[in-house]
Amino acid sequence: MLYDDPRLVALYDVLNPFAPDTAFYLALAESAGHVVDLGCGTGLLAAELAKRGHCVTGIDPSPQMLRVARARAEGDEVTWIEGDTGALPFVGAADLLVMTGHVAQIFLDDAAFLATLKAARRAIRPGGTLAFDSRNPAARAWENWTRERSSKCVKAPDGRTVEVWHERHAEPDPLATGRAAFTTYYRFAPTPEMPEEETLSAASELRFRTRDELARLLAEAGFAQIDWYGDWTRAPVDETSRELIAVAR
Template identity: 40%
Template sequence: MPDAIFSHPRLAVVYDAFDGKRDDLDSYVGLADELAAGLVIDVGCGTGNLAVRLAANGRRVVGIDPAEASLAVAKSKDGAGTVTWIHGNATALPQLGADLAMMTGNVAQVFLSDDDWAQTLGAVGSALRPGGHLVFETRRPERRAWLEWAADTEPVILEVPGAGTVERHLQVTAVDLPLVSFRCTYRFASDGAVVTSDSTLRFRSRAEVESSLAAHDYRVLDVRDAPDRPGREFVFIAQRMV
């Protein structure tokens, strides 16, 4: 089940406002150019920001996500009609012969068990053409991002079109490495409603990620910094070998 932050209709509608401009997605569009990708899969596409940007450049794009509420937001955006949207996780992908699959944000870290991560790598590989690429980011465990999250106790208050004033509070609820859990609480001033979303991420080391990719017939071509978050994340560029 996807977290409420993606699957609850009221939270999906305000997600983009709290997520910010997502300037980080520019580097992924650039990577699609670098890899000459004509057909791209956005795995865990959420509210569709990357998928729509990729499609705007003339590519064929498939966006897949298990949260129907997020997909509803994605489908309402300008340019969304040129994207093929699929409701489900990566195992719902057909054999597309895609040139590139991408996982941005926290997507690669929501797969908590080895089995879930293995199934995802396998399903994505089946949807890629031989020689196709997989690109994704994951936070460096040694940077201990959860310490910053725990220290940031100030609520964020935004005016969200169509939702009014919304306050969000973030709380780290558990650190049991490699798993870190946190809760986002949203308060809607329009009616006083309070909606919470609990999430858990898995922090994998570079060696662990590289080993899992090799086990599923990917070759790691490069491991880069996230341009907007230097030293904080790994950006893996891998190629399907068979």
């Protein structure tokens, strides 16, 4: 989904704080001069990379997300671009291009994802690296997209308590279709200043690709070497892995 409601954008960092995936990409970038963060969101990773001395370009289609990104302490050290893959030819050669937060799964069509991978290949200098993550379909993450299994309460920046949960749409088994659609609900509890309870919702659909499918697309895009990890500690992929993390050259 495209984050365009300021109330949901304000919750993004609360729901997606600095975590093991952030540390993974920071470590991967240690020797990189220019890093491009495609789908940078609110810029948590991009700003941290800039703080550590990297030249960083952050690209995202949401102006609301970029508003938060620009306001970060290191926001003026990052080149922010409102856009998508079409911006890549104009950012200069990258040592590392990352697509974090399961951004790879928003490309429902293989042709669209392949076009993105090819654009990334052209944007990376010889010897450079592309890295991204995708949920492993074998882990069946969609089975937890019910209110009972996914509900959690967080505190919004304005102090309101918000219950957040997912509900998967009725559809064939995503293992057969490769796709899963769901709606995320945000129930804002009332406060003395805002006495009315309010619930917002946002619908999403994600593509779940196997490692073989991802490898085929990467090879077709021109990547000859791919290192695969099943979690953020760089463990190998096995049948229990929740993630498919690709580091391609």
